[in-house]
Amino acid sequence: MTAIETLLGELKANAERPFAEARAAPPGIYSSEAFLALEKERVFSREWICAGRADAIPERGDYLTFRLVDEPIFIVRDQGGEVRAFSNVCRHRMSLLLAGRGNRKVITCPYHAWSYGLDGRLRHAPWMDASPAFDKRDYCLTRVRCDVWDGWIYVTLDPDIPPPEDLFRPVGEVVTDRYRFADYTETFREEHVWDTNWKILAENFMESYHLFQLHRGTIGNQSRIEEMEMPAGGAVFNYHWITKESDFPLANAHPDCAYLEGEWRRTTALITIYPSHMITLTPGYFWYLSLQPEGAGRVRILYGGGMAPDFINDPRGAEHVAEAKRILDAVNEEDRVGTEAVFNGTRAGLARPGHLSFLERPNFEFCQYLARRITGSTAMPDEPDPL
Ligand code: FES
Ligand SMILES: [Fe+2]
Structure with missing residues (x-):
């Protein structure tokens, strides 16, 4: 068996385990040039980016x-x-x-x-x-x-993939429609390149397990791990919910916001639309990454964000925008350090993947998605839990 065949076999085997037994993905998928070539051909050339x-x-x-x-x-x-x-x-x-x-x-x-x-x-x-x-x-x-779709621009090299409106409808129905996301306004858009594999940054974004440790200097104490929910996602996306402390007003609904009620006024959605569109959507602000490989060890990042209309139209709108950007840049810098360290770890000859926590269900579903696209696995998330 060649090295890439062994690696694909390991990925498939991990994706086809029950979640309770799942481990982090095999380290070779983050550094193998042969795996990167397959990703470009079977993932990035065939999906909406x-x-x-x-x-x-x-x-x-x-x-x-x-x-x-x-x-x-x-x-x-x-x-x-x-x-x-x-x-x-x-x-x-x-x-x-x-x-x-x-x-x-x-x-x-x-x-x-x-x-x-x-x-x-x-x-x-x-x-x-x-x-x-x-x-x-x-x-x-x-x-x-x-x-x-939903205010997002998507592009693809694939002539046959169904339109985003058809593919991503479940994302709207399950997650984003209640926030009226299409009405949010973008306030910044930047491009960066980091020294890590695109999947390590993607996986970092889709789990909130690391918040209390990696982000202890910024937002770590504003999110409640004990209130996180990780419902099963679908074929094209995964997501989870976290609730934010009310002393973080930008992540809560604006007092003038009439369409979000009860717990939804302080609930944040973290969404990954496969392969690499990551969104944090709060009642007040949003931010996103769109990732593409620049090589196995480098990721090209489109990084943007903005705010809900009530915050933009508020007399202190400009202040809110600057405050959100300041926090996001600080959080993002912590994520850069964290994900570059993970990339260096995965390249070690002694690196071995450990078990996933229950908070990393989206990571497991992402692994299943990659295995479907790259190895032909048929592993799928369990049916979504009722909300
Ligand atoms: S005018 Fe474009 S390359 Fe000559
Ligand atoms: Fe993070």
Whole structure:
């Protein structure tokens, strides 16, 4: 058996155990180049990958650049107000077109000034009329599949995957609809690269077991482990609930918020939409990561967040936004240190995976998801518990 076959066998065996016997995933999945190649082919090229919030590009011509697996793309709000995605590569001699984010009425290549409309069609190509074989009607930027769901932009290289609205409906029904998430406003969006495997950061986000220790300097004492709930997730997502102390007002419903009642006013949802879209959704603020591998030991992170409308519209809105960002940056830095340490640990020859706690059920479901996608396992989470 080759090393990768052994590794896939270990992953599958772990995913097919009962949860009560489950262990952390085999360490090789975090550092193997062969495993990374399979992830790119069987996971990242075939799933919807989150490119952030649609309200980051509110006006016609607003654009964002993004990398989808290894493809540079851009996402733009077109003349009709639709969100579209294109390859960010010029159809002439293949220069990159756009960088960062901004607004354009026309997209002009920085190299020889071929220019494209917001529909991707080539409008103008200087001096090309003298080339008889050239017809500008033959040229359009390459479209990339793009869709908006619950305020999120998703892009995919897969022509056949069902739309997010169909795939992710259970996420809305079970978790996000009650928060009216589509009405939240994004207040920051950043990109980072950390020295860890993407799955270690994903797994860190989906369990709150580490809060009391790794985050003891920040939010550790604001979440109640004894009140956490980890219902079974589904084929496309996992989630859990935690409740926040009322002395952390930004994580509680705003006094003007009329649609959340009782315990929901202080309940936070932590959601992972597979493979790598992680969301913390509180009644006051939200934040998210969208992860892609930059190599086995490096993760490319889209990191953003924002607030519910009542907090944004509050006279102290700007203060709330700054306060949330300050806390999130501090928490994120603790997670960087923690997940880089885990990556270094998993590379040790003496590393052995231990049993998972009951608080790490989402991690087990994530392992099942990977095993389904990569090894052909049919392991599925148990039926969701009634809420
Ligand atoms: S590469 Fe874009 S115009 Fe030449
Ligand atoms: Fe954390």
